Amino acid sequence: MAGQVIQLAGKTQYDGSKVQGSQNQAFLVAERIDVSQYREANLVVRYHEGTIGASATVTVGATAEGHTAEDPGLTFRTDPASPLAEVSLTSNDSAPLLKIADVTSPFGSMLSVFVLIEQPASPVTVQPSLSIDLVLKE
Numbered sequence: 001m002a003g004q005v006i007q008l009a010g011k012t013q014y015d016g017s018k019v020q021g022s023q024n025q026a027f028l029v030a031e032r033i034d035v036s037q038y039r040e041a042n043l044v045v046r047y048h049e050g051t052i053g054a055s056a057t058v059t060v061g062a063t064a065e066g067h068t069a070e071d072p073g074l075t076f077r078t079d080p081a082s083p084l085a086e087v088s089l090t091s092n093d094s095a096p097l098l099k100i101a102d103v104t105s106p107f108g109s110m111l112s113v114f115v116l117i118e119q120p121a122s123p124v125t126v127q128p129s130l131s132i133d134l135v136l137k138e
Contacts, residue, residue: 003136004038017125035111040138041136043086044099054124056124059087067110087101
């Protein structure tokens with residue numbers, strides 16, 4: 001079975017220090033990732049170092065995307081609240097750590113990947129350093 005590994009983000013610190021209590025912030029990591037020739041996909045997340053304070057959550061997710069030349073200014077994605085793949089990190093997770101999630105099929109011809117930082121009611125320090133890959137298999 002042939003495949004491909006796509007590095008979506010090298011080691012990057014995602015800073016949630018400006019996110020207020022009970023709020024969240026999304027970081028778009030990659031979009032329009034062509035997966036049209038693949039039948040399986042895995043989201044691979046490495047937690048290198050950093051801090052995830054108590055009750056905060058860091059989620060790396062993948063959504064299907066349907067870019068079209070007919071409306072190039074619009075972004076068509078499945079609901080990020082229900083990602084096709086999801087890796088969650090909390091204060092219970094210690095770096096270094098590797099987490100892998102299967103991308104639920106069918107996932108269409110393109111994917112987008114995001115990092116979402118969610119703060120609890122009383123904000124805490126959230127500054128994880130992550131790297132993210134997508135492993136594709138025919």
